[in-house]
Amino acid sequence: MLLVEGLSRTFGDARTGEVHALKNASFELAPGETAGLLGMNGAGKSTLLRILATTLKASAGTLSLNGLEYKVEGDEQANEKIRHHVGFLSGSTGLYKRMTGKETLEFFGRMCSMDEAELQAKIEDFVTRLGMVDFIDRYTDKYSTGQKQKVNICRALIHGPDLLILDEATTGLDPVARLQVTEFIQKMRNPQRMMMYSTHYFDEAENLCDKLLVLHQGVLMYSGTKKEVLEQAECQSLSELFAGLAKS
Numbered sequence: 001m002l003l004v005e006g007l008s009r010t011f012g013d014a015r016t017g018e019v020h021a022l023k024n025a026s027f028e029l030a031p032g033e034t035a036g037l038l039g040m041n042g043a044g045k046s047t048l049l050r051i052l053a054t055t056l057k058a059s060a061g062t063l064s065l066n067g068l069e070y071k072v073e074g075d076e077q078a079n080e081k082i083r084h085h086v087g088f089l090s091g092s093t094g095l096y097k098r099m100t101g102k103e104t105l106e107f108f109g110r111m112c113s114m115d116e117a118e119l120q121a122k123i124e125d126f127v128t129r130l131g132m133v134d135f136i137d138r139y140t141d142k143y144s145t146g147q148k149q150k151v152n153i154c155r156a157l158i159h160g161p162d163l164l165i166l167d168e169a170t171t172g173l174d175p176v177a178r179l180q181v182t183e184f185i186q187k188m189r190n191p192q193r194m195m196m197y198s199t200h201y202f203d204e205a206e207n208l209c210d211k212l213l214v215l216h217q218g219v220l221m222y223s224g225t226k227k228e229v230l231e232q233a234e235c236q237s238l239s240e241l242f243a244g245l246a247k248s
């Protein structure tokens with residue numbers, strides 16, 4: 001279970017003084033659930049996801065993942081424990097150029113102290129499922145955007161995290177790669193795993209996610225199933241909902 005209560009984050013800004021990127025966000029995610037995080041540019045999606053991944057400190061609030069408490073004030077040991085159960089992929093995740101895709105996955109699996117036989121079996125399974133046979137043994141600096149993203153997703157999943165956080169995982173992919181990646185993510189669902197999936201593509205949010213979280217100007221405006229969100233917003237479609245937000 002992921003419990004988020006009153007999470008906020010304020011950044012100092014030289015020009016405006018302060019940016020309230022996230023304001024008092026609260027929500028829950030049950031085991032097996034996938035939540036789609038929607039919001040316009042600058043809405044606060046990455047800020048929320050980075051806090052969940054413990055790579056960014058919150059200014060206030062609490063979160064717990066399967067009973068493990070996140071310490072806002074920065075208790076590294078406590079946050080490190082959570083990190084072991086989280087997989088995080090952001091749009092800007094980089095790869096080591098002088099490693100092959102396979103070496104990259106081996107490196108991260110070994111960092112998580114995975115059993116070697118289990119690691120190799122998992123890599124083989126991922127390579128087959130995501131169609132990576134042709135490039136997995138090449139250096140990653142020769143990869144296309146789609147090839148890089150496939151390795152990045154596998155890297156986030158290699159240790160079998162309870163919470164998988166995907167921040168714009170399919171941005172920049174061609175339609176075929178996008179479909180392959182979303183189908184793979186769908187298959188990676190299991191009754192224990194929770195997923196947070198931020199995207200600008202409504203079709204992905206609708207097809208992959210059990211519930212939606214709509215952030216606007218740092219505020220979690222709507223949350224629930226798509227039907228519930230549309231009812232709360234009194235809209236017929238997500239396009240209509242966002243057209244309304246864009247005007248506010």
Ligand SMILES: Nc1ncnc2c1ncn2[C@@H]1O[C@H](COP(=O)(O)OP(=O)(O)OP(=O)(O)O)[C@@H](O)[C@H]1O
Nearest residue numbers: 011012019021039040041042043044045046047048
């Ligand atoms: N390190 C920072 N310093 C100052 N302001 C920041 C910082 N990081 C984010 N912000 C601001 O916080 C707000 C939320 O940014 P965030 O990146 O979370 O939005 P987002 O919803 O992920 O946007 P996008 O869809 O464009 O990726 C924005 O106004 C952004 O400029």
